[in-house]
Amino acid sequence: MRQYETFELTFKGEEPAGSFADIDLKAVFTNDGESITTYGFYAGNDTYKIRFFPKKTGLYTWTVSGLFSAAGEEMCDKADEGVHGMVHAKDLHFEYEDGTVYYPIGTTIYAMMHQDKELVETTMDTLSKAPFNKIRLCVFPKHYDFNHNEPDLYAFEKTDGKWDVHKPCIEFWDVFEERMARLCKMGIQVDLIIFHPYDRWGFAGLSKEDSLTYLDYLLRRFSAIPNIWWSLANEYDFVGNYNKQDWIDFGKYIKERDPYGHCLSNHNGFEYWDFSLDEITHCCIQDSNVNEVPDLQRKYNKPVVFDECRYEGNIHHGWGNISAKEMVRRFWVAYTLGGYCTHGETYYSDDEVLWWSRGGVLKGESPERIAFLKSILDELSGPLYYVNEGLGRYTREMIMDMKKNGIPEEYKRDFFSNGLVQLSDERVQPYILNIRPCFAHVGDEAYLRYFDRDCCSKTDIDLPEDRKYKIEILDTWEMTRTVYSESASGKVSLELPGKEGMAVFACAVD
């Protein structure tokens, strides 16, 4: 047993007579007085497995009960170098179990797991060279434009012509796991989409009871896999099969059954999910207005990931034809507001292999630029927090409150406070989104300001007086870094080239 690596107990026994999913098998792992219960699953081929994910080092004792009775102990060794454990939400950001910062740089390949082997290999190869460390992908296959291929395997077998959630297709899950393990080795988190609406097979029409059985098997198999995030749905509100309470029930069921607290959220079509729910670890957003990050952070006090901000591509759907520049822009906006963004690509090709859903090769110009952003993030000593000053202070909630209750004393002399309260209700949010500066910091270690579409040729940056900073001018599209000063302090006047997509990066050198 090794810290941060899935530990597995295997038992041989006859195939279950009834449900493969709902079986009576569990284990309790105890270390230093702390006990964790984990449930076993039927893994096919007369084999039962119980998985456990050890977070601590030291001696674990375990007892198995139910279909099998057994007990034992394992010494858990310290994690291998470079193995950091699961990712968890922490404050407005994410980190691995060992405290290493994790900056999600996601992409989307919804039906990656439902493609033929050759295409999956191509996708894996592409991912090995791409900047992405999180993939949004589905358990169930996808039926949609450019997504008409029939998968080799499905999550369940059929009984009497109907999907039988009690008979998981063992090969499907084995292949799925093997691919997740490969992604894990590449440092990629799997943001697993449990339900989605784009279906011709009937997976989007499971009864509530069947859905919970499916969840049960999923949790028994996958909970102890380190690189899993639970995404209740892609576009939960487009899945006609479930109501709001159903989604709440699914979330709570997962929270109860997942002893490790994997990241958990729910992705919207129209209205955002209720991220204030206790079991929701972060805000998973579909929207184009990535500059809403600070509003959402302040509302929910959880990390904000714009997991779908439209796709770089050229298809006829409006959500699938933003330019590479626009995708890069949305990334920079999100990160310099202290949030995160997820990539996707929808360039049409005659073979109908579009990255966003089926994988293959990346054709766009944004990944390279996203890698450039990542290279900046990798130099930081911690996650970026929004600079909550000047125009950056204002959120819609605050303005609406001032409109109702008056301007607080400390804002009374502020030109913008006095103006913003004059705006009609419907203009407050669009106005705030337009004036909000993209400016983030890591304590007084680093400052990163993105100028978005502003083409200023001059600007100022206010740095602390008591430290020295290296200032670089970044061209986020050309991916250049130009040193402006090796040792600056206080208010610094900067010259910029007067074009879109520039950024200023100041990093302490003392």
Next chain:
Amino acid sequence: MRQYETFELTFKGEEPAGSFADIDLKAVFTNDGESITTYGFYAGNDTYKIRFFPKKTGLYTWTVSGLFSAAGEEMCDKADEGVHGMVHAKDLHFEYEDGTVYYPIGTTIYAMMHQDKELVETTMDTLSKAPFNKIRLCVFPKHYDFNHNEPDLYAFEKTDGKWDVHKPCIEFWDVFEERMARLCKMGIQVDLIIFHPYDRWGFAGLSKEDSLTYLDYLLRRFSAIPNIWWSLANEYDFVGNYNKQDWIDFGKYIKERDPYGHCLSNHNGFEYWDFSLDEITHCCIQDSNVNEVPDLQRKYNKPVVFDECRYEGNIHHGWGNISAKEMVRRFWVAYTLGGYCTHGETYYSDDEVLWWSRGGVLKGESPERIAFLKSILDELSGPLYYVNEGLGRYTREMIMDMKKNGIPEEYKRDFFSNGLVQLSDERVQPYILNIRPCFAHVGDEAYLRYFDRDCCSKTDIDLPEDRKYKIEILDTWEMTRTVYSESASGKVSLELPGKEGMAVFACAVD
């Protein structure tokens, strides 16, 4: 006397002993039973003038009373070829008195009238080659960044060290008029800013009574000038001197005293003026969200002009550093939503002559592209109306109403209606602005769709089945027109180059 040309009666008499502005002199002009009263003004050099703008042809009789008594008659001949009269708002658009369509293509040179002669000549020369047919400019000089020059002349003389509104500076008004007349010959409307906040001289601090005296003189002199629009203010809400009622009073005063009904509006800093007021002819907007056009049209049923959408330039102020591409984009969005946009330019130069305020030469890349847009508009048989179909149907008001009162029967089967009503109140407006297609038509004569930042490589256009259309693909940045079909009808599938800034123009050929 000639139709659509200012007619002037001149009287010689001693300079007024008291106020130059508030004098007792008026004329009544009568033609075919219709009488128009117009007030005279002291024009300096022992001369009094009464101006009249004849809209009709035929015999006018006139009588003058007050300081002078006189009567006479004039035969008013038909307007010269190419002289169309004043511009008036009509429905959601503008037209000249003779019914010729006027598409405002504005620019901004706030302090144009307060520059030295040489600079004004340069500006006039630039304008003669530029696409603009409307200029926003101020009566009073401007004090602001890059605007520190002292004008040669001011609107008033001083008495006891204070501006004396009863002693207009005759030379100032003569020069102003002469320049307006030159602009008129170039076909340029003067959107005259009557008050504004950027002041070091005291013009922004006139008493209400003095302000009305100023308005009185202004109206006596300028009402009969054809190319005047009244803009109560630039950023009315930044002028601390007046309250809302004052602005209403100014508007009503102008409406009463201007017998010709020149276009009249008021320009905001933060919140829009109340365009529902009877005297307001059109919506004059400062905001970046030019895609609000349809909301404003439906709310006020008046033309919508985004008179300030930020400026193409590179200065440090956020409002003064959008790219040429973004300026061109805002124009195309506004016009293909059935509205209008106004240009401005703020490229820094060491001589501090920035177009937006002082004029000079244009340095940017947008005017040429705006001229390209104008060339398309000039081919239309009438103004563009928004295509109020599909996603184009939705406004915030409509969604808010559906949230409250339920989805009307005819929308019940619509995917978007059902989704939009789920949005939280604050997300409705930003959401609508994002999905709204930029698609306008001139009856069934012409259709113009702008794809904005969408990079689709394929699209459809639904044309009437019973007419034939020439379809062109426009590249709004490269300024190219590519004929796609000479004779298309019904639903047409189009291929586009998959880049930002493309448009499709379909024009009936039968």
